Amino acid sequence: MRLIVLFALLGFLGMIFYQNLQHPQLRLNPLLDRITHPFDQRIRYRIAEVDPRFNLSEVELKQISQQATDIWKQGLGKDYFVYDPDARLSIHLIYDQRQDESVQRRDQLTKLTHNEQGLSQKNTELKAMQENLARNEVTLDMQKQSLQELSQNYNAMIRQYNQHGGVPPSQQAAVQQSLAQLRQQQQVLDQQIASFNLQVNAYNQKVDELNRLDQGHNLAIDQFNQRFQPRLFDKGLFNGREIHIYEFESEDDLRMTLAHEFGHALGMKHHNDPKALMYPMLDAQDMQHFRLQNADIALFNTR
Numbered sequence: 001m002r003l004i005v006l007f008a009l010l011g012f013l014g015m016i017f018y019q020n021l022q023h024p025q026l027r028l029n030p031l032l033d034r035i036t037h038p039f040d041q042r043i044r045y046r047i048a049e050v051d052p053r054f055n056l057s058e059v060e061l062k063q064i065s066q067q068a069t070d071i072w073k074q075g076l077g078k079d080y081f082v083y084d085p086d087a088r089l090s091i092h093l094i095y096d097q098r099q100d101e102s103v104q105r106r107d108q109l110t111k112l113t114h115n116e117q118g119l120s121q122k123n124t125e126l127k128a129m130q131e132n133l134a135r136n137e138v139t140l141d142m143q144k145q146s147l148q149e150l151s152q153n154y155n156a157m158i159r160q161y162n163q164h165g166g167v168p169p170s171q172q173a174a175v176q177q178s179l180a181q182l183r184q185q186q187q188v189l190d191q192q193i194a195s196f197n198l199q200v201n202a203y204n205q206k207v208d209e210l211n212r213l214d215q216g217h218n219l220a221i222d223q224f225n226q227r228f229q230p231r232l233f234d235k236g237l238f239n240g241r242e243i244h245i246y247e248f249e250s251e252d253d254l255r256m257t258l259a260h261e262f263g264h265a266l267g268m269k270h271h272n273d274p275k276a277l278m279y280p281m282l283d284a285q286d287m288q289h290f291r292l293q294n295a296d297i298a299l300f301n302t303r
Helices: 004-024 024-028 031-036 058-076 095-163 169-227 251-265 294-301
Strands: 043-050 080-085 089-092 235-240 242-245
Touching: 004 031, 024 095, 043 251, 058 080, 058 089, 058 251, 058 294, 095 169, 235 251
Parallel strands: 043 080, 043 089, 089 242
Antiparallel strands: 235 242
């Protein structure tokens, strides 16, 4: 009987040693679960706390966490996580100053986007004004040329009459009418030139205004970039038993942060590839369509 107990104990210890050696992530699971499911290599996790200020329900967080574990499943070809409401590993969404900073960052980014759209619209308006001014300038040049030709013809006619003793009485009315028409056309042209100059002034004022707005926008971008640096993964933390999430800007951001912390739960450290999931900063990764990088897979295989 004692031998049976001894062999059972040795077998149990051997199994635990093998699990710890081959599948270190199983240390996160309760001992009873490891005994009852000796060949299940998945980490059990659960949602424990969701601060309501995140405006995210537990159901939504569960779905996003599943998407985060799918990143590992698709990259490694095997499922290493399973949701269990009684799991030891728990996820906590804790609202603090980091999320306040994230909200401010998102608000500032929205303002910058709105300003950029406004600048783009003003650029479009200025381009239309510039094209209209160019057409008007061509029309004015043609009218100036036409008026110059009429004036030259009139002066040539007067010189010819003067060479023959003056304008005949029978032609004086026609000459006066031609002069009146010439003066009227000159007056119309002067008005058109004045109107064109007003349009040019208005265009230049809008150009100056746009340049000021553009300078202000560039300054705001510089201030934004100085204040809001690329986001460190310390907005999430795996402490050996729990995953704490302190801030995120979007569901994509939250999914990537959870996937990163799940990587730590698998026993992985950081990698120096900026496109890798296990890179300590979230910046160069493809947020919406992320797939594990070779660096992540190699890091997993050598953990």
